Amino acid sequence: MYGVEASGAETERTAFRRAEKRYKLYKSQPPRSRKQPVVNRTDLSDVIDFLTVLESFERDGGTPEGIYRFECPGFALPIFCLKDRPGFYFIPCALTIEEQCYWIRQSLISFPQPHNRTNHTAIYGPISDLLTAVQNKKILVEAENSNVSMVDNNMLAPRYIFSETSLDAHVEGHGSCKSVAASVLLRKLRWSTLGLQFDWSKRNYDVSLPHNEIPKDLCLLAKKMAVPAMSSGEEFQPEAAIVNYFGPSDMLGGHLDDMEADWSKPIVSISLGCKAIFLLGGKSREDMPVSMFLRSGDIILMAAQARECFHGVPRIFIDDEHAENSDLLSQFSGEDDHYFMDYIKSSRININIRQVN
Numbered sequence: 001m002y003g004v005e006a007s008g009a010e011t012e013r014t015a016f017r018r019a020e021k022r023y024k025l026y027k028s029q030p031p032r033s034r035k036q037p038v039v040n041r042t043d044l045s046d047v048i049d050f051l052t053v054l055e056s057f058e059r060d061g062g063t064p065e066g067i068y069r070f071e072c073p074g075f076a077l078p079i080f081c082l083k084d085r086p087g088f089y090f091i092p093c094a095l096t097i098e099e100q101c102y103w104i105r106q107s108l109i110s111f112p113q114p115h116n117r118t119n120h121t122a123i124y125g126p127i128s129d130l131l132t133a134v135q136n137k138k139i140l141v142e143a144e145n146s147n148v149s150m151v152d153n154n155m156l157a158p159r160y161i162f163s164e165t166s167l168d169a170h171v172e173g174h175g176s177c178k179s180v181a182a183s184v185l186l187r188k189l190r191w192s193t194l195g196l197q198f199d200w201s202k203r204n205y206d207v208s209l210p211h212n213e214i215p216k217d218l219c220l221l222a223k224k225m226a227v228p229a230m231s232s233g234e235e236f237q238p239e240a241a242i243v244n245y246f247g248p249s250d251m252l253g254g255h256l257d258d259m260e261a262d263w264s265k266p267i268v269s270i271s272l273g274c275k276a277i278f279l280l281g282g283k284s285r286e287d288m289p290v291s292m293f294l295r296s297g298d299i300i301l302m303a304a305q306a307r308e309c310f311h312g313v314p315r316i317f318i319d320d321e322h323a324e325n326s327d328l329l330s331q332f333s334g335e336d337d338h339y340f341m342d343y344i345k346s347s348r349i350n351i352n353i354r355q356v357n
């Protein structure tokens with residue numbers, strides 16, 4: 001996960017950092033105990049719950065202090081804004097359960113496919129069909145002639161290929177030959193980049209890298225959802241997306257997304273899987289962030305002044321009481337679906353779509 005962290009003691013002192021520490025997951029192992037680690041109980045009373053806001057709005061048309069309903073003619077879903085964070089829009093329950101399942105499948109099957117890069121690309125080169133390899137219990141092994149070679153315009157040739165698990169013994173037998181199970185690679189998947197490729201080391205878009213267009217259906221969804229944050233007559237142009245995959249104890253440190261040319265345009269951010277806490281700070285890390293729950297199917301937009309606000313995800317919930325993903329899990333009941341079910345019961349996926357130029 002990325003984050004532009006201030007260093008050392010300074011981090012402890014900022015209001016943003018203090019809020020992160022307040023919500024992050026702490027586990028403690030009682031001394032000499034073989035029991036499961038104990039998870040801290042976090043005080044969640046200050047966390048805005050837009051599902052409750054939506055439900056009470058639908059009952060009586062009212063909203064809590066500091067929150068108002070944003071009127072957007074022709075937009076079918078209720079949208080809520082925060083009075084003191086202009087440019088921030090929350091669309092609770094924006095996706096149906098079927099749509100959530102569809103985007104979870106896409107995130108695990110097609111989004112990590114080359115030319116899209118993932119956190120594994122720099123280490124192993126392009127990896128195709130990761131989920132199929134998980135289903136077939138394959139392992140990734142170093143290809144023969146695995147000298148790094150550049151083919152077609154900067155695209156790395158595969159240096160590692162999937163092999164049958166039955167070859168395990170053989171692979172292990174060659175001490176110097178590295179191997180890793182496809183299931184481990186899936187568990188360690190942290191990001192994939194769609195459309196224009198984001199270069200994490202330079203924190204900028206590398207337009208020289210080969211890339212696929214953003215999938216048409218994702219493009220259409222982003223255009224439709226971006227409408228509340230667009231000036232009238234303008235259409236959002238999705239050019240890049242970052243897909244973040246959160247495991248049980250992952251967090252996303254406070255940061256700004258400032259590499260896009262026009263900050264008046266929104267970032268469209270889709271949440272899938274386990275519930276999380278999102279922190280929306282101000283222009284300085286010293287500003288006290290507001291905290292809110294993000295559930296599967298929620299969409300937020302950050303545009304204009306909200307683009308200048310530090311934000312992050314200090315916590316995802318995987319316990320039954322807080323994850324709130326049982327409806328979603330019950331959807332994955334097909335024969336081969338247990339891979340999705342196992343994955344999403346303890347993970348969160350965020351797809352955020354950007355106009356770069």
Ligand SMILES: O=C(O)CCC(=O)C(=O)O
Pocket residue numbers: 242244252257269271278294311312313350352
């Ligand atoms: O995971 C989220 O909800 C936020 C993601 C985000 O801020 C980012 O990728 O820049």
Ligand SMILES: [Fe+2]
Pocket residue numbers: 255256257311
């Ligand atoms: Fe961000």
